[in-house]
Amino acid sequence: MLVTKQPIFKRFWYPVIPTSELSGEPKAFELLGEPIVLWLDSEGKPAAVEDRCSHRTAKLSIGKIVGGNICCAYHGWTFNSSGTCVSVPQQQNGAISANYKVKAYRTRERYGYVWVCLGEPLAEIPDIPEAADSNYRQIHEFYERWNCAGLRVMENELDMAHPSFVHTATFGSEAHLAPDVMEFEETEWELHYRSILGVANPTQQQQNLKIEQQETVRTIDGIWFMPFTVKLRIVYPNGLVHIIVNTMTPINDSASQMVQFCLRNDTEADAKTSDIIAFYRAVTLEDKRILETTDCDVPLDITQEQHMLTDKPGIIIRRKIAALLKAHGEVEQTQVSSH
Incomplete structure (x- = not known):
């Protein structure tokens, strides 16, 4: 059995990083073959989205955190924890298209780690x-x-x-x-x-x-x-x-x-x-x-x-x-x- 070829595994929670390590710069992780990026939002809560800017596919993990959002290092497009683009510097006076999005994932903190689920959860995080x-x-x-x-x-x-x-x-x-x-x-x-x-x-x-x-x-x-x-x-x-x-x-x-x-x-x-x-x-x-x-x-x-x-x-x-x-x-x- 190959885990990345079985979609069902995307519907479970996994610890991906110690909470203590999730500060400062964005952190990259590969989960079930999918590159994701994690950071802390403006409220200090963990966020996770696909590590791929929707503009020209640059990795968001080499970008920076601005006001609790993640900013792409290539052209400055900025996304919030829901994966919605909230800033396109080159369009300061124009509306941002609702299609400017990256895939966002559920996160939870438990036992000192940030857990991520890539899909609709089938079960809860294990109870200890x-x-x-x-x-x-x-x-x-x-x-x-x-x-x-x-x-x-x-x-x-x-x-x-x-x-x-x-x-x-x-x-x-x-x-x-x-x-x-x-x-x-x-x-x-x-x-x-x-x-x-x-x-x-x-x-x-x-x-x-x-x-x-x-x-x-x-x-x-x-x-x-x-x-x-x-x-x-x-x-x-x-x-x-x-x-x-x-x-x-x-x-x-x-x-x-x-x-x-x-x-x-x-x-x-x-x-x-x-x-x-x-x-x-x-x-x-x-x-x-x-x-x-x-x-x-x-x-x-x-x-x-x-x-x-x-x-x-x-x-x-x-x-x-x-x-x-x-x-x-x-x-x-x-x-x-x-x-």
Whole structure:
């Protein structure tokens, strides 16, 4: 499946940039193969339009912000957050044609990021209630490009058979090749997954968790949100709750913007933010090394790849996406598709 060839994916929300980075000059981003530009309007709210001036197609992202609107660097045409042209310097005494427009997109701020939807939204931004709970602190971890399909990462997050082989330096345990428990529950837009997995605890992780055991058990309650967000709620025996939220925002068919933050019910005095990020930096690089070697064209037809019991979360995800495409009259588009 190629994400840019499936129009349905334009109807979901994706985090595209940290709110803290959206100030000053316009910011360019590619979402589902479409170049967009983001900035803050006169009220300090995020705006997003296509990164292409309707006059002579110059990129608006190399322009500047004037009075909360975006001004093209080529001829000075200026557009507001609705995509309407509000100024043509060469026509100071003439009316501006109503046809002078660029395509504008919906934006929302949530969890410290600006989310964008390219079409009419089918579902809400994933609900993470702990982000509004004062008992949890939020740590922004990673915002970076990964050269792989977001669907591969979603499956990987719920795959409890890979830690023993991929995460050998961080938490994988050779004594626990598969989870002791796997339970599933589906809703219209989500897959809820519970597992119990034995893990190793290297010295750095023991410090982060405030424990001395070299091995413990992770109880993981995961939620996959259609199409490319996952929440992993990890509970340790000492009561620590560590929640990972990861969205693979689709840049194009072969790349995704990895957006990850975590929530914890402890304090900076318990575990330093820098230490937590350092540990999960090591974890994510172990995943990235493998995932960037996988095919970006992920087949929804499960007969196209081989599977084992622990692949069940990924199989459910593929079937749910296939059902979504079918419900909206779409056919899976692949690199060898003749449709």
